[in-house]
Amino acid sequence: MKLLILDRDGVINLDSDEYIKSLDEWIPIPSAIAAIARLSQAGWTVAVATNQSGVARGYYDLATLESMHARLRELVAEQGGELGLIVYCPHGPDEGCDCRKPKPGMLRQIAAHYDRPLQGVWFVGDSKGDLEAALAVDCQPVLVKTGKGERTLAKPLPEGTLVFDDLAAVAAHLLT
Structure with missing residues (x-):
């Protein structure tokens, strides 16, 4: 199985320092x-691991979050693709969970779901926490310059991090 794991905000959709609080803001x-659809059509399983502390902060509820993910699935399907497992951490940064990136809990959840080791699997994100989560489970850290990516790129990156302009560039690389 060819597996690719993505962060959501800043990689798949526009990000906001004010949080994405509604379907209209997503x-x-x-x-x-289009990149997710192309990867899916080429036999890739594309999963998502996303911190969503806005739930814990009371900015939006789980139903709103699920509506965003349903819309994402619908858009990918409209282009002939399929999106795999979406996992999220609804906890705040001080709750001490093991799922909030940079902790690797969500990535381990994806590995268990697909019964697949994560060694060498690309995890695409736009933040240092994404890259650190990737390293914690031996994934290949991949940074995109969208979202917070340019800010992240301005600081030292973990050794071996691959850098692309956006998810479309990642897909183009993987599909060549």
């Missing part, structure tokens, strides 16, 4: 949706 990056 604005996909068109090239990212």
